[in-house]
Amino acid sequence: MDLENIKEILEKDEDEAVSDVLSTVEERYGEVPYILNFMKDMPELLIPKVMYDNSIMREFERLDPETIELICVGVASALRCDHCLKMHIRVARRLGLTREQIFDAILIGGALSNASVLAEGTRALDDEGNGNSPSCDSDCDSCNITGSDR
Incomplete structure (x- = not known):
């Protein structure tokens, strides 16, 4: 526009x-x-x-409408937005994209969503496992959990 x-x-x-x-x-x-x-x-x-x-x-003139819709499908999948996902699948089908192409975008979105969960979870595990506690005062009950409290 x-x-x-x-x-x-x-x-x-x-x-x-x-x-x-x-x-x-x-x-x-x-x-x-x-x-x-x-x-x-x-x-x-x-x-x-x-x-x-x-x-x-x-x-965008750098990306064609089909690529943009595949990105939308992948992101909607990763975000688990059912309404957006269904609408962008319909749009992708109207653009002539195949079921396989759309599924590939869903797989990519799923892989990135999975990687995000793993990246966040493993970093938190490493931070807490290495004794890197959050920076709050020493009287914080949440930060001063010992092994016997778990």
């Missing part, structure tokens, strides 16, 4: 701006995502959100 389009939208009355923005979203996705329908009575939130999202996800 270029600056001229943004200016045009901002100069419209709220109802017309919301209608135009949601029409553009529906053209791109083939549907209007739930959250945007939910926000349609809040133009002061909806319009900037759609403009921001659009500038990041739809205006």
Whole structure:
């Protein structure tokens, strides 16, 4: 969305701006995502959100729409956002992506989600196992747990 389009939208009355923005979203996705329908009575939130999202996800010339949707599928999988995941799977299918391509994105999202859990958990285990206690005062009952308290 270029600056001229943004200016045009901002100069419209709220109802017309919301209608135009949601029409553009529906053209791109083939549907209007739930959250945007939910926000349609809040133009002061909806319009900037759609403009921001659009500038990041739809205006790139470096990534094609199929790649962007596969990223969306992977991230929605990793975040375990069922609603986003289902919608982006539908969009990916409309773009002609195969079940296998979509599954690959889900696998990548799952692998990164798993790696995140492992990275956080093992770092916490190492920190606590090496005696690296949090920096709070010595009278903190939570920090002064001994082996017999576990």
